[in-house]
Amino acid sequence: MTDAAQQEADFLNELGRRVRHARTVRGLSRKLLSQASGLSERYIAQLEGGQGNVSIILLRRVANAMGMRLDDLVAAQETSSDWRVVRDLVEQANPEQIALAKSALAGSATAESRVVRRRVAVVGLRGAGKSTLGRMAAAHLGWRFVELNTEIERENGLSVGEIFAIYGQEGYRRLEQKALRQLAEHPGPMVLATGGSIVAEPLTYDLLLSSFYTIWLRARPEEHLQRVRDQGHVEGKGDPTSVLEDLRAVLLSREPLYARASAVVDTSDVPVEVMAERVIGVIEDRFNGTDNGGRRPAA
Template sequence: MRKQENNLQPSEPRRGDARENEAYLRLVGERVRNLRAQLGMARKALSQASGVSERYLAELERGTGNASLLVLRNIASALGARIEDLASEQDDQAVDTSLGFDQLEQLSPSDASPQKPVRRWNTNGTPLGRIALVGLRGAGKTTLGHALAKAIGVPCIALDREIERASGMEVADVLAVHGEAVYRRLERNCLATVVETVPRAVIKTGGGIVLEPETMDLMFSGCFVIWITASSNELFARARGSAALPINGSGRHAKAVLEAALAEREPLYARADAVIDTTGKSVDEALSELLRIVQAAQPRENATQARSTTLDRLKEDRRDIECAS
């Protein structure tokens, strides 16, 4: 198969001159690598499917390859994605949602629920798939979610960002204009879309997602759920002044609001498949514990495949080093 490196623009720099251009190239490269890993596709297979050399794919995934639109289109097609999925300037991957506000306001909670039954994440030999992180603001979901996704090579999807993309409004405005009932239905619809269309991802959820039973059931049906928690004192220190805890300072009322929310939601969070307490732990310590949880939850019959994937990545990394030398 003829390689399509002639579509590259050799006269242009491989790396942007500005720091923001470098960050963008890294973002595109990470998307290509994450999607390839999500599909279990070796770089050689992607090269054969797209007509782009392995060496150039390695450069692209490292963030040093500046692909033309034609090359990026061929790569996206080989990955079963759209070119805009790879080239978007947004940090988080978006998913399509189809229900608008008019429909959501007219639907009852049961009508808004997903109709397709989804198999439980860790039964019947289901492979490692979607991992949902739940917990109050300040527990560490955002930091650990991005770190975990990068470590295991899958996308990190922030459910609040999907709600904002679907609505065209910030979460606070959705709540203010349409009310919590519509927000919860939109939250459930976005989660249903992720579960139905994204086979492997780390999903960062809002702290109140557990308050809606049908959304909670959907999450447990389609995801491995991990509760990220911390002591009330540490949660308060981390969340103070945020939108979730708008009262600044060390006022007793603000602390009481947080402790009441924790008391209300603890029995619901406790339904999670696993729990990690981040109190007094560094990010590296918490991530190591999180990775051990994920590894322990991996179905046994997939261990051979996981080892094979790891060996493939090691071989690819070795080829990268040889190409660079």
């Protein structure tokens, strides 16, 4: 193979890897991506394998179906999640905000004392215990408990399933971001249970990380599967090996993102009651002594 041919093969391989990664992080099967993009499953498999030299318009459909930008799929360097967040924020900013951002980046902005708000969000894969432990912790602390998906459903008068069916993955991500923005503005202590795929949209996840104290509830894939099964959810049915393999792939692709949370709590092999005490302990350790009008106490 000539150098040029090798470079082209490398490019297609890298493109395939990015498509596969973007799909897996969103928890989408090839079948679902095929339905949303209009490309056949076989064609998507080829693309992900670095074999298909896909037309730009078809690639654009794939990107759109996942609510991502075409340029992120083909950029020479894989764009970092921080870069995508900064870029998206700059695109939405007004001139005053851009001036502030420039001075912050140039190192001339003054550091404001950071506000500590009693706001906690739990993240993790399906069956992590976000809803169960989040609710128990909130009840114990006397804080408000909010389930993000319930909030999205309430605001839009549609179930999450209906939102996916009508607006697709991209539409759900938009409504998720809007609901989170509103909750982030809301005063008062709160424990928020997020959806497992909140990490898929960098801007939304960054907003979560910057406005909540985030706890990743971590467990082994087998345990996630068992818990989802016990709850009788559809995802727990089907060929056990392939369901577990899918779950493993989703967890693997999301791990570096969940790991950006402020704290990690391992929930494997522990009864719920013990787990709830641990989560409450983590929250109390973080917020004890900060009940001072929201300001971090002087060091």
